[in-house]
Amino acid sequence: MQLNTPERKLVKEGLISDYLRSIMADNADNSEGQTAQYIAALRDADPEPFATALCTLDGRIYSSAYGGSFTDANVAADQVEFTIQSISKPFVYALALEEHGIEELMKVVGMEPSGEAFNELSLEGDTKRPVNPMINAGAITVNQLINGSESSVEDRVAKIHDFMNELAGRKLMLDKQTASSELESSDRNLALAHMLRSYHIIQDSAEDAVNSYVQQCSIKVNVRDLAVMGATLASGGVQPLTGKRVMKQSVARQVQSVMASAGMYNAAGRWMARVGIPAKSGVAGGVLGTLPGQLGLSSFSPKLDEQGNSVRGVRVFQRLSKDMGLHLMAPEPRGRASVRSLTEDESTGESIVCLQGDIDFIGGERLYRTLMEHQLKHKQLVFDLTRVDGMNSVGRKMLTNGIELLREEGFSIRIEDPDGLLA
Numbered sequence: 001m002q003l004n005t006p007e008r009k010l011v012k013e014g015l016i017s018d019y020l021r022s023i024m025a026d027n028a029d030n031s032e033g034q035t036a037q038y039i040a041a042l043r044d045a046d047p048e049p050f051a052t053a054l055c056t057l058d059g060r061i062y063s064s065a066y067g068g069s070f071t072d073a074n075v076a077a078d079q080v081e082f083t084i085q086s087i088s089k090p091f092v093y094a095l096a097l098e099e100h101g102i103e104e105l106m107k108v109v110g111m112e113p114s115g116e117a118f119n120e121l122s123l124e125g126d127t128k129r130p131v132n133p134m135i136n137a138g139a140i141t142v143n144q145l146i147n148g149s150e151s152s153v154e155d156r157v158a159k160i161h162d163f164m165n166e167l168a169g170r171k172l173m174l175d176k177q178t179a180s181s182e183l184e185s186s187d188r189n190l191a192l193a194h195m196l197r198s199y200h201i202i203q204d205s206a207e208d209a210v211n212s213y214v215q216q217c218s219i220k221v222n223v224r225d226l227a228v229m230g231a232t233l234a235s236g237g238v239q240p241l242t243g244k245r246v247m248k249q250s251v252a253r254q255v256q257s258v259m260a261s262a263g264m265y266n267a268a269g270r271w272m273a274r275v276g277i278p279a280k281s282g283v284a285g286g287v288l289g290t291l292p293g294q295l296g297l298s299s300f301s302p303k304l305d306e307q308g309n310s311v312r313g314v315r316v317f318q319r320l321s322k323d324m325g326l327h328l329m330a331p332e333p334r335g336r337a338s339v340r341s342l343t344e345d346e347s348t349g350e351s352i353v354c355l356q357g358d359i360d361f362i363g364g365e366r367l368y369r370t371l372m373e374h375q376l377k378h379k380q381l382v383f384d385l386t387r388v389d390g391m392n393s394v395g396r397k398m399l400t401n402g403i404e405l406l407r408e409e410g411f412s413i414r415i416e417d418p419d420g421l422l423a
């Protein structure tokens with residue numbers, strides 16, 4: 001049996017998507033929280049869709065949708081589109097950094113965590129700058145920098161929209177209905193904009209500034225888009241599907257640093273300690289995560305906790321981080337290729353896969369990608385674990401499940417495991 005026959009789907013879909021599905025199944029019964037109440041279009045949204053996605057830096061997307069009654073039963077939750085809301089903030093910050101550079105930005109917006117709610121009026125005492133670009137005051141300020149101070153709202157939004165399209169690698173829609181619904185209850189954001197204007201931090205009228213900002217928040221994405229956008233940041237600015245550099249490496253680093261300290265509203269400190277992944281959430285229920293050098297992650301589930309973060313999304317991220325050893329501060333060594341070599345031994349009639357380093361989720365994923373992409377010559381497959389230093393539970397599970405699936409596909413497998421890693 002050749003590896004690239006349709007049966008290979010079993011391995012491809014059996015491992016990672018199944019794992020994602022199992023995490024979601026564990027959290028699907030959680031009905032805590034409520035949809036964002038202050039925006040009518042979000043308040044009345046279907047609270048059920050639940051989806052999660054991962055994107056590797058070379059553009060492989062894994063997504064999983066959990067069942068339930070969705071608005072459109074034909075659309076799986078990983079295809080359901082929702083407004084990006086605050087998850088636009090890091091990306092528009094990136095665009096502003098590209099256009100103006102960090103020095104200019106620092107004049108109008110800081111980079112300290114505020115520890116306050118997203119719509120808090122947090123301005124620095126002396127400079128009157130908003131403390132960071134992840135709270136609304138900062139995001140409205142950053143929005144105003146796009147396309148220069150003379151720009152019309154339309155051109156500014158078009159510029160942002162184009163950039164979002166480049167990040168997602170496809171044309172995204174802008175949901176005018178949600179934008180106008182939000183404008184009907186924008187007193188707080190208007191107050192922020194008036195205040196910013198009174199300190200000469202922004203120049204446009206408060207109405208135009210909020211209109212422009214609200215439209216940026218109304219661009220629609222699905223979890224797969226978000227994972228790709230996260231992977232673009234994680235890779236240092238190269239869009240994984242198009243291969244195009246969409247921002248400088250220094251910009252991607254700056255954006256993720258601010259996300260790490262201020263991305264999760266007033267839960268940012270707890271988030272960093274428990275999950276340890278730079279992230280940004282939005283009130284429509286999306287969560288975006290970036291694991292620098294490794295992955296983009298995302299989830300979608302509309303019910304929010306008191307901080308405005310998706311209840312099921314937070315749980316999914318906690319699990320992903322724990323199971324996959326993704327916490328940035330964890331001491332687990334990373335980045336070593338898991339597959340050292342794949343050799344065809346004609347004398348024994350065996351295909352030999354030699355693994356090395358630490359097998360975690362990323363290592364397991366690389367192994368399966370290697371198996372998918374190579375035509376193995378022999379039906380005798382050897383996994384040589386002699387050079388493997390360690391394995392976490394997900395790495396071990398991926399390896400054992402994968403071996404089982406390969407056996408089901410007719411391969412005969414031999415494992416060289418002198419240290420008993422799989423025992």
Ligand code: GLU
Nearest residue numbers: 085086118136217282283
């Ligand atoms: N457009 C929303 C607002 O400004 C975004 C809030 C959020 O996602 O946190 O209120």
